[in-house]
Amino acid sequence: MIKKVLIANRGEIxxxxxxxxxxxxxxTVAIHSTxxxxxxxxRLADESVCVGPPQPRESYLNIPSVISxxxxxxxxxxxxxxxxxxxxxxxxxxxxxxxxxxxxxxxDHIAMMGDKITAKKTFANLGLSTVPGSDGAVTNIxxxxxxxxxxxxxVLVKAAGGGGGRGMKVAHTEADFAEAYETARREAGVAxxxxxxxxxxxxxxxxxxxxQIMVDKFGNYVHLGERDCSLQRRNQKIWEEALSTVxxxxxxxxxxxxxxxxxGKLGYLGVGTLEFLYExxxxxxxxxxxxxxxxxxxxxxxxxxxxxxxxxxxASGKKLSVxxxxxxxRGHAIECRINAENPETFFPSSGVVSxxxxxxxxxxxxxxxxxxxxxxxxxxxxxxxxxxxYANDRNQCLARLQRALNEYVIDGIDTLLPLHxxxxxxQDIISGNFDIHFLERFNREAI
Ligand code: ADP
Numbered sequence: 001m002i003k004k005v006l007i008a009n010r011g012e013i014x015x016x017x018x019x020x021x022x023x024x025x026x027x028t029v030a031i032h033s034t035x036x037x038x039x040x041x042x043r044l045a046d047e048s049v050c051v052g053p054p055q056p057r058e059s060y061l062n063i064p065s066v067i068s069x070x071x072x073x074x075x076x077x078x079x080x081x082x083x084x085x086x087x088x089x090x091x092x093x094x095x096x097x098x099x100x101x102x103x104x105x106x107x108d109h110i111a112m113m114g115d116k117i118t119a120k121k122t123f124a125n126l127g128l129s130t131v132p133g134s135d136g137a138v139t140n141i142x143x144x145x146x147x148x149x150x151x152x153x154x155v156l157v158k159a160a161g162g163g164g165g166r167g168m169k170v171a172h173t174e175a176d177f178a179e180a181y182e183t184a185r186r187e188a189g190v191a192x193x194x195x196x197x198x199x200x201x202x203x204x205x206x207x208x209x210x211x212q213i214m215v216d217k218f219g220n221y222v223h224l225g226e227r228d229c230s231l232q233r234r235n236q237k238i239w240e241e242a243l244s245t246v247x248x249x250x251x252x253x254x255x256x257x258x259x260x261x262x263x264g265k266l267g268y269l270g271v272g273t274l275e276f277l278y279e280x281x282x283x284x285x286x287x288x289x290x291x292x293x294x295x296x297x298x299x300x301x302x303x304x305x306x307x308x309x310x311x312x313x314x315a316s317g318k319k320l321s322v323x324x325x326x327x328x329x330r331g332h333a334i335e336c337r338i339n340a341e342n343p344e345t346f347f348p349s350s351g352v353v354s355x356x357x358x359x360x361x362x363x364x365x366x367x368x369x370x371x372x373x374x375x376x377x378x379x380x381x382x383x384x385x386x387x388x389x390y391a392n393d394r395n396q397c398l399a400r401l402q403r404a405l406n407e408y409v410i411d412g413i414d415t416l417l418p419l420h421x422x423x424x425x426x427q428d429i430i431s432g433n434f435d436i437h438f439l440e441r442f443n444r445e446a447i
Contacts, residue, residue, distance in 0.1 A: 002026060002077045002101060002316045006049075006070040007041065009081030010060060012385060013292070014041035015369045017079045020308035029073040031066060033059035035377050040369035047073055054379045060084045063091055070100055077101035077315060079308075083381060086291040087114055087163070103315040105270040105290045113272075113288040117160045117198050123274070123285045126262040131277060131284040133200035141181055147199055148177050154202035157181050159188030159195075165235030166191055170202050203284070205435040206277035208232065209244055211259045212299050212307070214271045216314050221264040222324045223256035224299045224307070230436050231423065233346055238416065238439070239423060240295040240335045242302050245394065245432040246278065255283060260324070271311050277436075294383065297367060298333035301390040332394040334401055336420040338368070338385040338410070340376045343419035344443070350378040354412035359404035363390040363397070376413050384415070394432070398424060 004027040007014045014030060018041060021028045030045035035054035042048045049069035052059035059065065061084055070078055078100055080086035089111040092102040104110070113119045117137055120130045133151060137160060138144035148155040148171060157180045159167030167188045171180035181197070189195035207230040215221040228244035229237040243252065259274050273293050276283045296307045305322055313321065340349045356372040368385030376384055389404055391397035405421045423429050428438070 001318075002103075002312060004029065004073070004075045004077070005103070005312070006031065006066075006073060006075035006078045007045070007081065008060065008066050008078050008085055009083070010036055010039060010041055010380065011369045012367045012383065013081040013294075015044060016367050017081060017308055018044050020306060020312060021079075023306070024309060024312060026312065027075075029069070029075050031060070031069050033379075035375075035379065038374070040371060040374065049073055054377065056084065056379060063088075063094060066091075067094060067098055067100070070095075071098065075100070077103055077312075079103040079312070080291065082291050082294060083164075087289075089114065101315050103270075103311050105268060105272065109266070109268055110290050113290045115160050115196075116158065116162065116287050117196070119288050120285065122266065123262060123288070126265055127258065128262060128274075128285040129283065131200040131203065131286060134198050137196045137198055138181075141178060144181050144199065145174070145177055149174060151199060151201050154204075155180075156200045156202040157184035157197050158200055159184060159192055159197055161188060161192035161194035161196065163192070165232070168235060200286075203277050203279050205437065206230075206279035206284075207244065207246055207434075208237070208275065208436055209247070209278045209283070210273050210275040210293075211256055212271070212273055212293075212296070213260050213263045213268075214307070214310050214314070214320055215263055215268045216320045217269055217317060218319055219264065220320050220323070221260045221268075222320060222322060222327055223260040224303050224305060224327060225252060225256060225329050227293075227295055227298055229295060230434055231429075231439055232436055233439050233443075235436075237295065238337045238339070239420070240298055240337075241394075242298040242333050243329055257324075270314050271307055294337065294386070295335050297365060297386065297388045298335045301333035301365065301388060302329050302331055303327055304330075331390055331392045332397045333388060333390045334397050335389075336387045336401070336405070336424075337383055337416065338387060338408075338420070339382040339416045340384045340413050341382050341416055342414045343416050347414075348378065348382045349414035350376045351413045352376075353410055355409055356411070357407070357409035359387070359407035361400075361403070363400045364388075364404050365390070370410065385410070387420075395430075398430060 006029040028045045030048040051065040085091045089107040092107040169180035169184040171177040212224040229240045231239035365388040
Protein backbone atom coordinates (compact mmCIF):
# COMPACT_ATOMS: atom_id res chain seq x y z
CA MET A 1 0.00 0.00 0.00
CA ILE A 2 1.19 3.52 -0.81
CA LYS A 3 2.43 5.24 2.38
CA LYS A 4 3.23 8.80 1.39
CA VAL A 5 1.72 10.82 -1.48
CA LEU A 6 3.09 14.00 -2.97
CA ILE A 7 0.23 16.06 -4.35
CA ALA A 8 1.45 17.83 -7.49
CA ASN A 9 -1.32 20.41 -7.55
CA ARG A 10 -2.87 23.30 -5.66
CA GLY A 11 -6.27 24.78 -4.79
CA GLU A 12 -9.41 22.78 -4.17
CA ILE A 13 -8.25 19.59 -5.91
CA UNK A 14 -5.06 19.42 -3.82
CA UNK A 15 -7.22 19.69 -0.69
CA UNK A 16 -9.61 17.04 -2.05
CA UNK A 17 -6.74 14.58 -2.66
CA UNK A 18 -5.24 15.34 0.73
CA UNK A 19 -8.54 14.44 2.40
CA UNK A 20 -8.69 11.08 0.60
CA UNK A 21 -5.11 10.37 1.72
CA UNK A 22 -5.92 11.25 5.33
CA UNK A 23 -8.96 8.97 5.28
CA UNK A 24 -6.64 6.15 4.18
CA UNK A 25 -3.98 6.96 6.81
CA UNK A 26 -1.51 8.04 4.09
CA UNK A 27 1.08 10.79 4.74
CA THR A 28 0.82 13.85 2.50
CA VAL A 29 3.35 16.19 0.96
CA ALA A 30 2.14 19.45 -0.59
CA ILE A 31 4.13 21.33 -3.20
CA HIS A 32 3.69 25.04 -3.70
CA SER A 33 5.03 28.06 -5.51
CA THR A 34 6.46 31.02 -3.60
CA UNK A 35 3.10 32.78 -4.09
CA UNK A 36 1.19 29.89 -2.51
CA UNK A 37 3.09 29.47 0.75
CA UNK A 38 -0.03 30.40 2.80
CA UNK A 39 -2.40 28.32 0.71
CA UNK A 40 -4.85 25.92 2.34
CA UNK A 41 -3.34 22.80 0.74
CA UNK A 42 0.03 23.71 2.28
CA ARG A 43 -1.54 24.28 5.71
CA LEU A 44 -3.34 20.96 5.72
CA ALA A 45 -0.53 18.72 4.43
CA ASP A 46 1.86 16.86 6.73
CA GLU A 47 4.84 18.37 4.89
CA SER A 48 5.36 20.88 2.14
CA VAL A 49 8.08 21.74 -0.37
CA CYS A 50 8.44 24.97 -2.33
CA VAL A 51 9.02 24.09 -5.99
CA GLY A 52 9.58 27.50 -7.54
CA PRO A 53 8.31 30.95 -8.44
CA PRO A 54 4.62 31.79 -9.10
CA GLN A 55 4.54 31.09 -12.86
CA PRO A 56 3.22 27.54 -13.29
CA ARG A 57 5.93 26.51 -15.77
CA GLU A 58 8.56 27.34 -13.16
CA SER A 59 6.81 25.57 -10.27
CA TYR A 60 3.80 23.25 -10.63
CA LEU A 61 4.84 22.30 -14.20
CA ASN A 62 8.56 22.12 -13.44
CA ILE A 63 9.16 18.36 -13.67
CA PRO A 64 12.71 18.27 -12.17
CA SER A 65 11.52 20.36 -9.18
CA VAL A 66 8.45 18.21 -8.60
CA ILE A 67 10.38 14.94 -8.82
CA SER A 68 13.12 16.29 -6.53
CA UNK A 69 10.45 17.28 -4.00
CA UNK A 70 9.12 13.72 -4.06
CA UNK A 71 12.60 12.26 -3.63
CA UNK A 72 13.66 14.53 -0.75
CA UNK A 73 10.39 14.06 1.10
CA UNK A 74 10.45 10.28 0.71
CA UNK A 75 7.08 10.10 -1.04
CA UNK A 76 6.43 6.83 -2.83
CA UNK A 77 3.69 8.15 -5.13
CA UNK A 78 2.55 11.34 -6.86
CA UNK A 79 -1.06 12.33 -7.40
CA UNK A 80 -1.24 14.89 -10.22
CA UNK A 81 -4.89 16.01 -9.76
CA UNK A 82 -6.19 17.63 -12.95
CA UNK A 83 -4.52 20.19 -15.21
CA UNK A 84 -0.79 20.79 -14.66
CA UNK A 85 1.11 17.46 -15.15
CA UNK A 86 -1.91 15.16 -14.99
CA UNK A 87 -1.95 14.33 -18.71
CA UNK A 88 1.78 14.49 -19.36
CA UNK A 89 2.93 11.02 -20.40
CA UNK A 90 6.62 12.02 -20.22
CA UNK A 91 6.13 12.95 -16.58
CA UNK A 92 4.50 9.63 -15.75
CA UNK A 93 7.34 7.78 -17.59
CA UNK A 94 9.93 9.71 -15.62
CA UNK A 95 8.28 8.82 -12.33
CA UNK A 96 8.57 5.17 -13.23
CA UNK A 97 12.29 5.65 -13.89
CA UNK A 98 12.63 7.22 -10.43
CA UNK A 99 10.81 4.34 -8.76
CA UNK A 100 7.81 6.56 -7.98
CA UNK A 101 4.18 5.54 -8.51
CA UNK A 102 2.10 7.79 -10.76
CA UNK A 103 -1.48 7.78 -9.45
CA UNK A 104 -3.07 7.59 -12.87
CA UNK A 105 -3.16 5.45 -15.99
CA UNK A 106 -0.28 3.96 -17.96
CA UNK A 107 1.85 6.48 -19.87
CA ASP A 108 0.86 4.90 -23.23
CA HIS A 109 -2.83 5.47 -22.57
CA ILE A 110 -2.22 9.06 -21.50
CA ALA A 111 -0.36 9.69 -24.76
CA MET A 112 -3.01 7.88 -26.81
CA MET A 113 -5.91 9.89 -25.37
CA GLY A 114 -3.92 13.12 -25.41
CA ASP A 115 -4.17 12.95 -29.19
CA LYS A 116 -7.90 13.25 -29.86
CA ILE A 117 -7.56 11.79 -33.35
CA THR A 118 -5.99 8.60 -31.99
CA ALA A 119 -8.55 8.53 -29.17
CA LYS A 120 -11.45 8.70 -31.65
CA LYS A 121 -9.96 5.98 -33.83
CA THR A 122 -9.26 3.75 -30.84
CA PHE A 123 -12.81 3.92 -29.51
CA ALA A 124 -14.36 3.69 -32.98
CA ASN A 125 -12.45 0.41 -33.36
CA LEU A 126 -13.84 -0.67 -29.99
CA GLY A 127 -17.39 -0.12 -31.24
CA LEU A 128 -18.30 3.41 -30.09
CA SER A 129 -19.76 5.86 -32.62
CA THR A 130 -17.97 9.16 -33.09
CA VAL A 131 -19.00 12.57 -34.48
CA PRO A 132 -18.96 12.44 -38.29
CA GLY A 133 -15.85 14.15 -39.59
CA SER A 134 -12.49 13.78 -41.27
CA ASP A 135 -10.75 10.44 -41.07
CA GLY A 136 -7.79 11.69 -39.06
CA ALA A 137 -5.75 14.89 -39.39
CA VAL A 138 -6.28 17.30 -42.28
CA THR A 139 -3.00 18.71 -43.50
CA ASN A 140 -3.75 21.02 -46.37
CA ILE A 141 -6.42 23.59 -47.00
CA UNK A 142 -7.66 22.25 -50.35
CA UNK A 143 -8.21 18.73 -49.04
CA UNK A 144 -9.66 20.12 -45.81
CA UNK A 145 -12.14 22.29 -47.71
CA UNK A 146 -13.23 19.34 -49.84
CA UNK A 147 -13.88 17.25 -46.70
CA UNK A 148 -15.69 20.16 -44.99
CA UNK A 149 -18.00 20.50 -47.99
CA UNK A 150 -18.74 16.77 -47.82
CA UNK A 151 -19.46 16.90 -44.06
CA UNK A 152 -21.77 19.90 -44.55
CA UNK A 153 -21.71 23.18 -42.58
CA UNK A 154 -21.37 24.15 -39.82
CA VAL A 155 -18.02 22.37 -39.44
CA LEU A 156 -15.75 22.43 -36.39
CA VAL A 157 -11.97 22.56 -36.84
CA LYS A 158 -10.47 20.91 -33.74
CA ALA A 159 -6.91 20.69 -32.47
CA ALA A 160 -5.74 17.09 -31.94
CA GLY A 161 -3.90 18.21 -28.80
CA GLY A 162 -6.65 20.60 -27.61
CA GLY A 163 -8.04 20.79 -24.09
CA GLY A 164 -9.90 23.01 -21.66
CA GLY A 165 -12.32 24.09 -24.38
CA ARG A 166 -9.50 25.69 -26.39
CA GLY A 167 -8.37 24.86 -29.90
CA MET A 168 -11.77 24.82 -31.66
CA LYS A 169 -13.04 27.04 -34.47
CA VAL A 170 -16.45 26.85 -36.15
CA ALA A 171 -16.89 27.47 -39.88
CA HIS A 172 -20.57 28.29 -40.49
CA THR A 173 -20.23 28.42 -44.28
CA GLU A 174 -17.71 27.54 -46.98
CA ALA A 175 -16.65 31.21 -47.02
CA ASP A 176 -15.63 31.00 -43.32
CA PHE A 177 -13.70 27.79 -43.66
CA ALA A 178 -10.22 28.94 -44.68
CA GLU A 179 -10.03 31.40 -41.80
CA ALA A 180 -11.30 28.88 -39.22
CA TYR A 181 -8.81 26.29 -40.48
CA GLU A 182 -5.79 28.62 -40.48
CA THR A 183 -6.65 30.17 -37.11
CA ALA A 184 -7.21 26.79 -35.45
CA ARG A 185 -3.88 25.49 -36.79
CA ARG A 186 -1.94 28.56 -35.77
CA GLU A 187 -3.47 28.73 -32.28
CA ALA A 188 -3.01 25.00 -31.72
CA GLY A 189 0.66 25.24 -32.65
CA VAL A 190 1.21 28.03 -30.13
CA ALA A 191 -1.01 26.68 -27.32
CA UNK A 192 -0.35 22.94 -27.53
CA UNK A 193 2.92 22.69 -29.46
CA UNK A 194 1.07 20.57 -32.03
CA UNK A 195 -0.70 22.14 -35.01
CA UNK A 196 -2.44 18.94 -36.09
CA UNK A 197 -6.18 19.57 -36.63
CA UNK A 198 -9.18 17.49 -37.67
CA UNK A 199 -12.75 18.23 -38.72
CA UNK A 200 -16.07 17.37 -37.13
CA UNK A 201 -19.66 18.14 -37.92
CA UNK A 202 -20.63 20.98 -35.55
CA UNK A 203 -23.70 19.62 -33.80
CA UNK A 204 -26.44 22.21 -33.36
CA UNK A 205 -28.14 21.24 -30.09
CA UNK A 206 -26.38 18.36 -28.33
CA UNK A 207 -26.02 17.65 -24.63
CA UNK A 208 -22.60 16.85 -23.22
CA UNK A 209 -22.88 13.48 -21.49
CA UNK A 210 -19.88 11.69 -20.00
CA UNK A 211 -19.38 8.32 -18.33
CA GLN A 212 -17.08 7.74 -15.37
CA ILE A 213 -15.18 4.44 -15.46
CA MET A 214 -12.69 2.70 -13.15
CA VAL A 215 -10.43 -0.25 -13.99
CA ASP A 216 -8.07 -2.15 -11.67
CA LYS A 217 -4.96 -4.16 -12.54
CA PHE A 218 -6.88 -7.44 -12.24
CA GLY A 219 -9.03 -6.47 -15.20
CA ASN A 220 -12.11 -5.60 -13.11
CA TYR A 221 -13.95 -2.60 -14.44
CA VAL A 222 -17.12 -0.64 -13.69
CA HIS A 223 -18.92 2.46 -14.86
CA LEU A 224 -20.41 4.86 -12.32
CA GLY A 225 -23.12 6.27 -14.58
CA GLU A 226 -23.12 9.54 -16.42
CA ARG A 227 -22.83 13.26 -15.78
CA ASP A 228 -24.60 15.89 -17.85
CA CYS A 229 -22.21 18.80 -18.37
CA SER A 230 -24.14 20.73 -21.00
CA LEU A 231 -24.06 24.09 -19.25
CA GLN A 232 -20.83 25.55 -20.54
CA ARG A 233 -19.25 28.89 -21.28
CA ARG A 234 -16.68 28.94 -24.11
CA ASN A 235 -16.84 25.12 -24.29
CA GLN A 236 -15.94 24.90 -20.61
CA LYS A 237 -18.31 23.36 -18.10
CA ILE A 238 -19.67 25.48 -15.27
CA TRP A 239 -22.64 23.41 -14.00
CA GLU A 240 -22.86 19.62 -13.99
CA GLU A 241 -25.53 17.14 -12.97
CA ALA A 242 -25.71 13.45 -12.20
CA LEU A 243 -27.61 11.66 -13.44
CA SER A 244 -28.77 13.23 -16.69
CA THR A 245 -32.48 13.85 -17.09
CA VAL A 246 -32.36 12.76 -20.74
CA UNK A 247 -31.19 9.16 -20.33
CA UNK A 248 -33.47 6.25 -19.52
CA UNK A 249 -32.27 3.51 -17.17
CA UNK A 250 -32.02 1.14 -20.15
CA UNK A 251 -29.83 3.49 -22.19
CA UNK A 252 -27.62 4.16 -19.15
CA UNK A 253 -27.24 0.46 -18.52
CA UNK A 254 -26.41 -0.46 -22.12
CA UNK A 255 -24.12 2.48 -22.95
CA UNK A 256 -22.46 2.34 -19.54
CA UNK A 257 -21.59 -1.32 -20.05
CA UNK A 258 -20.37 -0.67 -23.57
CA UNK A 259 -18.12 2.14 -22.36
CA UNK A 260 -16.72 0.13 -19.44
CA UNK A 261 -16.16 -2.89 -21.73
CA UNK A 262 -14.23 -0.70 -24.17
CA UNK A 263 -11.97 0.62 -21.37
CA GLY A 264 -11.50 -2.94 -20.09
CA LYS A 265 -10.58 -4.25 -23.56
CA LEU A 266 -8.07 -1.44 -23.93
CA GLY A 267 -6.32 -2.65 -20.76
CA TYR A 268 -6.82 0.79 -19.24
CA LEU A 269 -5.81 1.24 -15.59
CA GLY A 270 -7.24 3.73 -13.10
CA VAL A 271 -10.13 6.14 -13.39
CA GLY A 272 -11.17 7.89 -16.57
CA THR A 273 -14.04 9.64 -18.31
CA LEU A 274 -15.38 9.07 -21.79
CA GLU A 275 -17.09 12.16 -23.14
CA PHE A 276 -19.96 12.10 -25.63
CA LEU A 277 -22.23 14.52 -27.38
CA TYR A 278 -25.84 13.33 -27.35
CA GLU A 279 -28.24 14.56 -30.01
CA UNK A 280 -31.44 13.09 -31.49
CA UNK A 281 -31.05 10.01 -29.31
CA UNK A 282 -27.57 9.25 -30.64
CA UNK A 283 -24.29 9.29 -28.74
CA UNK A 284 -21.07 10.45 -30.34
CA UNK A 285 -17.77 9.87 -28.54
CA UNK A 286 -15.58 13.02 -28.54
CA UNK A 287 -12.71 12.36 -26.15
CA UNK A 288 -11.41 10.55 -23.09
CA UNK A 289 -9.93 12.24 -20.03
CA UNK A 290 -7.35 10.07 -18.30
CA UNK A 291 -7.47 11.81 -14.92
CA UNK A 292 -9.82 12.80 -12.13
CA UNK A 293 -12.40 15.27 -13.46
CA UNK A 294 -13.37 18.54 -11.78
CA UNK A 295 -16.97 17.29 -11.62
CA UNK A 296 -16.24 13.88 -10.01
CA UNK A 297 -18.01 14.80 -6.69
CA UNK A 298 -21.52 14.60 -8.17
CA UNK A 299 -20.88 10.97 -9.11
CA UNK A 300 -19.57 10.36 -5.59
CA UNK A 301 -22.74 11.83 -4.11
CA UNK A 302 -25.12 9.59 -6.06
CA UNK A 303 -23.07 6.37 -5.85
CA UNK A 304 -21.33 6.68 -2.47
CA UNK A 305 -18.02 5.73 -4.16
CA UNK A 306 -15.00 7.87 -3.22
CA UNK A 307 -13.32 8.10 -6.63
CA UNK A 308 -10.05 9.63 -5.41
CA UNK A 309 -9.75 6.86 -2.82
CA UNK A 310 -10.29 4.31 -5.61
CA UNK A 311 -7.52 5.98 -7.65
CA UNK A 312 -5.10 5.56 -4.76
CA UNK A 313 -6.18 1.97 -4.09
CA UNK A 314 -5.85 1.05 -7.78
CA ALA A 315 -2.37 2.59 -7.89
CA SER A 316 -1.50 0.56 -4.76
CA GLY A 317 -2.38 -2.59 -6.68
CA LYS A 318 -5.69 -3.23 -4.88
CA LYS A 319 -8.98 -4.41 -6.31
CA LEU A 320 -11.87 -2.04 -7.02
CA SER A 321 -14.07 -1.67 -3.94
CA VAL A 322 -17.28 -2.21 -5.92
CA UNK A 323 -18.55 -4.51 -8.63
CA UNK A 324 -20.95 -3.28 -11.31
CA UNK A 325 -23.88 -4.95 -9.56
CA UNK A 326 -23.04 -3.11 -6.35
CA UNK A 327 -23.08 0.31 -8.04
CA UNK A 328 -26.47 1.89 -7.28
CA UNK A 329 -27.61 5.37 -8.19
CA ARG A 330 -29.50 7.29 -5.51
CA GLY A 331 -30.95 10.80 -5.72
CA HIS A 332 -29.67 13.72 -7.75
CA ALA A 333 -26.55 15.90 -7.50
CA ILE A 334 -25.59 19.23 -9.05
CA GLU A 335 -22.18 20.91 -9.03
CA CYS A 336 -21.70 24.64 -9.63
CA ARG A 337 -18.19 25.72 -10.46
CA ILE A 338 -17.44 28.89 -8.53
CA ASN A 339 -14.86 30.61 -10.69
CA ALA A 340 -13.15 33.88 -9.77
CA GLU A 341 -14.62 35.63 -12.79
CA ASN A 342 -16.98 38.44 -13.61
CA PRO A 343 -20.39 36.71 -13.89
CA GLU A 344 -21.27 38.59 -17.10
CA THR A 345 -18.01 38.99 -19.00
CA PHE A 346 -16.18 35.98 -17.49
CA PHE A 347 -13.14 38.21 -17.10
CA PRO A 348 -10.84 36.64 -14.44
CA SER A 349 -10.72 38.32 -11.05
CA SER A 350 -8.00 38.19 -8.40
CA GLY A 351 -7.38 39.73 -4.98
CA VAL A 352 -7.90 39.04 -1.30
CA VAL A 353 -11.06 37.26 -0.11
CA SER A 354 -12.03 39.74 2.57
CA UNK A 355 -14.89 37.71 3.98
CA UNK A 356 -15.75 34.04 3.46
CA UNK A 357 -18.79 32.14 4.60
CA UNK A 358 -19.45 28.67 3.31
CA UNK A 359 -22.98 27.20 3.13
CA UNK A 360 -23.90 24.00 4.98
CA UNK A 361 -26.81 21.89 6.10
CA UNK A 362 -28.37 18.77 4.58
CA UNK A 363 -27.05 17.76 1.17
CA UNK A 364 -24.36 20.43 0.85
CA UNK A 365 -20.69 19.73 0.08
CA UNK A 366 -18.17 22.46 -0.70
CA UNK A 367 -14.80 21.53 -2.17
CA UNK A 368 -12.59 24.59 -1.94
CA UNK A 369 -9.31 25.90 -0.59
CA UNK A 370 -10.71 29.32 0.33
CA UNK A 371 -10.62 31.03 3.72
CA UNK A 372 -11.17 34.62 4.89
CA UNK A 373 -8.04 36.56 4.03
CA UNK A 374 -6.72 34.14 1.42
CA UNK A 375 -5.36 35.44 -1.88
CA UNK A 376 -6.85 34.51 -5.23
CA UNK A 377 -3.85 34.76 -7.49
CA UNK A 378 -3.77 35.78 -11.15
CA UNK A 379 -1.30 33.05 -12.17
CA UNK A 380 -3.62 30.10 -11.86
CA UNK A 381 -6.92 28.66 -13.04
CA UNK A 382 -9.99 30.66 -12.00
CA UNK A 383 -11.77 27.69 -10.38
CA UNK A 384 -11.73 28.50 -6.65
CA UNK A 385 -14.58 26.41 -5.22
CA UNK A 386 -17.18 23.83 -6.13
CA UNK A 387 -20.61 23.83 -4.58
CA UNK A 388 -22.03 20.32 -4.72
CA UNK A 389 -25.63 19.74 -3.74
CA TYR A 390 -27.38 16.42 -3.22
CA ALA A 391 -31.06 15.55 -2.64
CA ASN A 392 -33.49 12.71 -3.21
CA ASP A 393 -34.71 14.19 -6.49
CA ARG A 394 -33.84 17.00 -8.88
CA ASN A 395 -36.50 19.46 -7.66
CA GLN A 396 -35.33 19.17 -4.07
CA CYS A 397 -31.77 19.47 -5.29
CA LEU A 398 -32.54 22.74 -7.10
CA ALA A 399 -34.28 24.10 -3.97
CA ARG A 400 -31.26 23.23 -1.82
CA LEU A 401 -28.97 24.73 -4.42
CA GLN A 402 -30.81 28.05 -4.24
CA ARG A 403 -30.65 27.94 -0.45
CA ALA A 404 -26.89 27.24 -0.50
CA LEU A 405 -26.12 29.87 -3.14
CA ASN A 406 -27.97 32.48 -1.08
CA GLU A 407 -25.92 31.56 2.00
CA TYR A 408 -22.57 31.55 0.22
CA VAL A 409 -20.45 34.68 0.83
CA ILE A 410 -17.18 35.30 -1.02
CA ASP A 411 -16.34 39.01 -0.70
CA GLY A 412 -13.46 40.92 -2.23
CA ILE A 413 -13.39 39.36 -5.70
CA ASP A 414 -15.84 38.69 -8.55
CA THR A 415 -17.26 35.17 -8.69
CA LEU A 416 -19.84 33.24 -10.70
CA LEU A 417 -22.18 33.00 -7.66
CA PRO A 418 -24.67 35.58 -9.08
CA LEU A 419 -24.79 33.74 -12.42
CA HIS A 420 -25.46 30.41 -10.70
CA UNK A 421 -28.28 32.02 -8.69
CA UNK A 422 -29.90 33.16 -11.94
CA UNK A 423 -29.45 29.74 -13.52
CA UNK A 424 -30.87 27.92 -10.50
CA UNK A 425 -34.15 29.82 -10.86
CA UNK A 426 -34.33 29.75 -14.67
CA GLN A 427 -37.45 27.99 -15.98
CA ASP A 428 -35.64 26.16 -18.79
CA ILE A 429 -33.05 24.82 -16.40
CA ILE A 430 -35.70 23.83 -13.87
CA SER A 431 -37.53 21.89 -16.58
CA GLY A 432 -34.28 20.34 -17.85
CA ASN A 433 -34.60 22.04 -21.22
CA PHE A 434 -31.03 22.97 -22.22
CA ASP A 435 -28.14 22.01 -24.50
CA ILE A 436 -24.48 23.01 -24.83
CA HIS A 437 -25.43 26.37 -26.43
CA PHE A 438 -27.87 27.38 -23.66
CA LEU A 439 -25.49 29.66 -21.81
CA GLU A 440 -24.45 31.61 -24.93
CA ARG A 441 -28.14 32.35 -25.62
CA PHE A 442 -28.79 33.09 -21.94
CA ASN A 443 -25.96 35.61 -21.78
CA ARG A 444 -26.98 37.27 -25.06
CA GLU A 445 -30.51 37.71 -23.76
CA ALA A 446 -29.26 38.99 -20.39
CA ILE A 447 -27.19 41.75 -22.04
P1 ADP B 1 -11.79 19.90 -24.60
O1 ADP B 1 -10.80 18.79 -24.53
O2 ADP B 1 -11.16 21.20 -24.96
O3 ADP B 1 -12.68 19.97 -23.41
P2 ADP B 1 -13.89 18.54 -26.12
O4 ADP B 1 -13.64 17.80 -27.36
O5 ADP B 1 -14.13 17.74 -24.86
O6 ADP B 1 -12.70 19.59 -25.87
O7 ADP B 1 -15.13 19.52 -26.31
C1 ADP B 1 -15.49 20.50 -25.36
C2 ADP B 1 -16.86 21.04 -25.68
O8 ADP B 1 -16.86 21.63 -26.99
C3 ADP B 1 -17.96 19.97 -25.75
O9 ADP B 1 -18.48 19.66 -24.48
C4 ADP B 1 -18.97 20.70 -26.62
O10 ADP B 1 -19.68 21.66 -25.90
C5 ADP B 1 -18.10 21.41 -27.63
N1 ADP B 1 -17.91 20.55 -28.83
C6 ADP B 1 -16.89 19.68 -29.07
N2 ADP B 1 -17.08 19.04 -30.25
C7 ADP B 1 -18.24 19.51 -30.77
C8 ADP B 1 -18.99 19.25 -31.97
N3 ADP B 1 -18.57 18.38 -32.88
N4 ADP B 1 -20.15 19.94 -32.14
C9 ADP B 1 -20.60 20.85 -31.24
N5 ADP B 1 -19.93 21.14 -30.10
C10 ADP B 1 -18.78 20.49 -29.87
